[in-house]
Amino acid sequence: MSAEIIMISANDEVFHNPEYLSDRLVFNYIDGARQSDKAEFYSDKKRVIICRKKGSKSVWIWTDDDVCNDVDAVINIAKAIREFDTAGLEFFTKPNLTQIFSDMYALISNDLDYQVKSEFSLGAYRFTGNKLPESNAVTVLKYNKKFYDALLNFYMELKDEFHWSEEKVNATVKKYTSYNTYLLLKNSQLLSVCVIRNDSDELSSIRSVATKLSERNKGYATIVTNTSSVMHSKNGNSIMLYTNDGNISAVKAFKKAGYELIGKVNLIKS
Numbered sequence: 580m581s582a583e584i585i586m587i588s589a590n591d592e593v594f595h596n597p598e599y600l601s602d603r604l605v606f607n608y609i610d611g612a613r614q615s616d617k618a619e620f621y622s623d624k625k626r627v628i629i630c631r632k633k634g635s636k637s638v639w640i641w642t643d644d645d646v647c648n649d650v651d652a653v654i655n656i657a658k659a660i661r662e663f664d665t666a667g668l669e670f671f672t673k674p675n676l677t678q679i680f681s682d683m684y685a686l687i688s689n690d691l692d693y694q695v696k697s698e699f700s701l702g703a704y705r706f707t708g709n710k711l712p713e714s715n716a717v718t719v720l721k722y723n724k725k726f727y728d729a730l731l732n733f734y735m736e737l738k739d740e741f742h743w744s745e746e747k748v749n750a751t752v753k754k755y756t757s758y759n760t761y762l763l764l765k766n767s768q769l770l771s772v773c774v775i776r777n778d779s780d781e782l783s784s785i786r787s788v789a790t791k792l793s794e795r796n797k798g799y800a801t802i803v804t805n806t807s808s809v810m811h812s813k814n815g816n817s818i819m820l821y822t823n824d825g826n827i828s829a830v831k832a833f834k835k836a837g838y839e840l841i842g843k844v845n846l847i848k849s
Contacts, residue, residue: 582623584659589613593622598643604819605703605842606641607784608671611776621659626652629659638663639671640680647676656680657687670847674700677845684849698847699823702830704838706807706818717770719805722760729769730755730762737789758786761806770794773806785820803836 587593594613603610609630612618621629628641638660646652657680660668672680677698722730734741734748743751759775771794776786788803807818820838822829 582625584621584623584627584655587620587622589620591622593624593628599628599641602641604817605844606639607782607819608639609641627656636667637669642673642676647679653679653683657684661687668849671844674843674845677847681847698845699825701821701844701846702824702840703842704820704833705841707837707839709837717763717765717801717805720762722756722762726762733769733772763805783818803833807836
């Protein structure tokens with residue numbers, strides 16, 4: 580019989596499980612959340628780690644590779660998550676867990692209207708550290724408050740493409756200014772923005788990259804290459820990102836920028 584899933588602390592011994600450590604970079608969201616006082620963790624203390632930040636619809640589920648063959652274990656995962664009692668959750672899982680978890684979560688939910696709205700694979704990529712900046716004509720700077728108006732105007736220009744309201748732009752920009760955000764400028768003009776998440780001595784994770792419409796196919800790979808090179812040379816840490824496997828142009832740009840595929844997770848939107 581599979582062990583019960585209970586709430587654990589961010590310092591639980593399960594985080595030293597060799598199998599988890601081997602997947603740690605691909606599931607770096609969980610490691611980053613361990614530094615946050617808003618995160619909750621649940622585990623069977625051996626084969627499963629569930630991570631959720633309060634107020635977030637994102638639920639990250641790490642398991643060892645054999646859990647997908649243990650129906651009881653998957654049912655326990657679904658039961659634990661069902662207790663969150665929140666609609667519209669998004670689940671990040673290993674690819675081999677996706678289908679059985681979706682089936683078991685629907686069963687445990689006892690909701691005939693439950694359905695998976697979309698499901699797709701995300702590639703986890705790590706910067707190789709051997710890619711030099713692409714151009715001396717651009718400058719990469721870390722955000723500071725003197726760039727606030729430029730950053731706000733930058734995202735206001737993109738709000739229709741992102742389907743954001745002006746209120747959403749203001750809230751998002753305010754949030755980004757609290758992260759490590761890097762700006763790519765040319766002739767003092769802001770061309771691209773790279774937002775870093777889970778920034779630590781060991782790991783930096785790129786949350787998003789945005790580029791002005793007029794600079795598309797010019798700035799996207801450039802800012803990722805330049806930012807990653809600057810961060811790697813200064814910090815020496817691992818830099819990684821996720822991208823939708825179906826976004827061929829993004830995958831091509833990240834590979835061009837010096838990133839290599841290290842693993843995959845699946846995103847299930849319910």
